[in-house]
Amino acid sequence: MTIHDEYRAKHAKSAALWERSRQSIPGGITHDIRHLAPFPTYVERAAGTRKWDVDGNEYIDYWMGHGALFLGHCHPAVVRAVQEQVARGTHLGACHELEVRWAELVTRLVPCAELVRFTMSGTEATHLAMRVARAFTGRSRIVKFTGHFHGWHDGAVVGVNPPYDVPMSAGVPGATLDQVVICPPNDIKAVQVALERGDVAAVILEPAGGQSGTTPTIPGYLQELRALTTRHGVVLIFDEVITGFRYSPGGAQAYFGVTPDLTTLAKIVSGGLPGGALCGRRPLMSLLAFRGDPDWDRSQRVAHAGTFNANPLCASAAIATLELCADASLQARANKAGEELRRSLSDVMKRVGVPGTCYGEASIFHVSFEGKPGLAGPDRPRRAGLYHLLRCALMNQGVDSSMNHGWISAVHGDEDLERTVQAYERALGAMVAEGAFGGA
Numbered sequence: 001m002t003i004h005d006e007y008r009a010k011h012a013k014s015a016a017l018w019e020r021s022r023q024s025i026p027g028g029i030t031h032d033i034r035h036l037a038p039f040p041t042y043v044e045r046a047a048g049t050r051k052w053d054v055d056g057n058e059y060i061d062y063w064m065g066h067g068a069l070f071l072g073h074c075h076p077a078v079v080r081a082v083q084e085q086v087a088r089g090t091h092l093g094a095c096h097e098l099e100v101r102w103a104e105l106v107t108r109l110v111p112c113a114e115l116v117r118f119t120m121s122g123t124e125a126t127h128l129a130m131r132v133a134r135a136f137t138g139r140s141r142i143v144k145f146t147g148h149f150h151g152w153h154d155g156a157v158v159g160v161n162p163p164y165d166v167p168m169s170a171g172v173p174g175a176t177l178d179q180v181v182i183c184p185p186n187d188i189k190a191v192q193v194a195l196e197r198g199d200v201a202a203v204i205l206e207p208a209g210g211q212s213g214t215t216p217t218i219p220g221y222l223q224e225l226r227a228l229t230t231r232h233g234v235v236l237i238f239d240e241v242i243t244g245f246r247y248s249p250g251g252a253q254a255y256f257g258v259t260p261d262l263t264t265l266a267k268i269v270s271g272g273l274p275g276g277a278l279c280g281r282r283p284l285m286s287l288l289a290f291r292g293d294p295d296w297d298r299s300q301r302v303a304h305a306g307t308f309n310a311n312p313l314c315a316s317a318a319i320a321t322l323e324l325c326a327d328a329s330l331q332a333r334a335n336k337a338g339e340e341l342r343r344s345l346s347d348v349m350k351r352v353g354v355p356g357t358c359y360g361e362a363s364i365f366h367v368s369f370e371g372k373p374g375l376a377g378p379d380r381p382r383r384a385g386l387y388h389l390l391r392c393a394l395m396n397q398g399v400d401s402s403m404n405h406g407w408i409s410a411v412h413g414d415e416d417l418e419r420t421v422q423a424y425e426r427a428l429g430a431m432v433a434e435g436a437f438g439g440a
């Protein structure tokens with residue numbers, strides 16, 4: 001049986017749902033990343049490190065809510081908090097104490113966070129960050145790096161996947177694309193040249209490297225970037241949607257010891273429910289506040305709305321999560337699991353005779369069939385078929401991980417890791433047996 005034959009045999013109900021979904025949902029999926037050939041699985045429920053699909057298959061999960069579930073699925077403290085809050089009201093149409101407690105936790109944990117404003121997603125957070133930086137500096141251009149992902153809004157679609165001169169999406173006006181200056185990662189000279197133009201409001205980056213560290217940031221680079229942006233009066237934005245509360249209780253900025261001006265957060269910050277945040281230095285964040293001067297409030301203030309911002313249901317999950325994430329032993333445990341898994345999976349790849357390696361930092365692992373990417377960025381999009389096949393082969397073996405990364409939670413244990421390594425060995429073995437790497 002081929003990998004796809006086995007996948008189809010194990011996922012008959014998922015296949016039927018996918019057929020149905022395409023009648024009412026474009027392409028049958030609700031997030032581009034769920035695109036999977038031959039078809040995606042439909043998951044019914046989850047608990048801890050496991051999830052179960054509609055065909056009854058069990059998986060050790062490394063998607064973990066796209067990295068949002070650092071405490072695993074349905075952590076009892078989060079479930080309790082949400083259950084209690086849902087009965088008290090999901091939207092109070094008013095300020096409430098939970099948003100204050102949530103903001104206090106963020107400002108306590110994240111080094112740059114003097115003030116925080118909640119959004120409903122990471123995309124909204126990076127959109128707002130760019131707006132605040134532009135308002136603060138009076139300049140319009142944003143420097144971003146090739147391979148770095150900051151959500152799907154118009155200002156962030158440039159230079160995400162190779163070929164980098166083609167935006168990630170159609171439908172974005174050229175005038176908007178022109179506002180973004182793209183630089184290669186880890187090349188401080190390129191940023192210096194860009195900042196010397198004098199029209200740059202901000203530099204935004206994923207501090208640990210583009211796409212969850214797929215292209216890792218080299219040591220010392222963040223310090224150089226901090227010094228350079230300070231010298232030019234340019235706002236430094238760390239997009240910590242992935243790394244926030246994961247690399248350490250204070251995110252990548254505490255882990256690497258470099259404090260940006262603004263930080264964007266999502267995923268873990270709202271405890272596995274929808275949400276995000278922009279936080280940062282008081283002079284920048286204060287641009288969002290009313291001052292009581294009608295002219296300033298109307299024309300110079302940064303406007304920000306959002307029906308569900310800081311709604312009490314998300315706030316309750318967030319507080320329960322962040323109170324636990326404040327204990328650095330959780331990140332230490334997950335980071336150690338990350339180290340072990342990366343080492344074991346690299347060994348498996350060698351043993352099975354598969355090209356590439358497994359690498360990463362903290363509690364994230366990347367499986368790459370081309371090795372660590374260089375400045376040209378990952379080759380993954382061109383080889384999508386191979387990564388889709390890996391995902392199917394892994395699901396046949398009871399593990400679900402994104403095409404090339406996995407997010408380890410604080411509750412993945414030794415048994416999970418052992419079974420994962422065995423599953424990778426069988427999955428990669430099946431790929432080799434099928435001749436999947438023939439032309440690699």
Ligand SMILES: Cc1ncc(COP(=O)(O)O)c(C=O)c1O
Pocket residue numbers: 066120121122123124126149150151152206212239240241242266267276
């Ligand atoms: C670094 C980074 N920034 C921004 C986003 C967008 O966040 P959201 O999906 O909540 O809009 C993501 C999503 O994965 C991300 O990884």
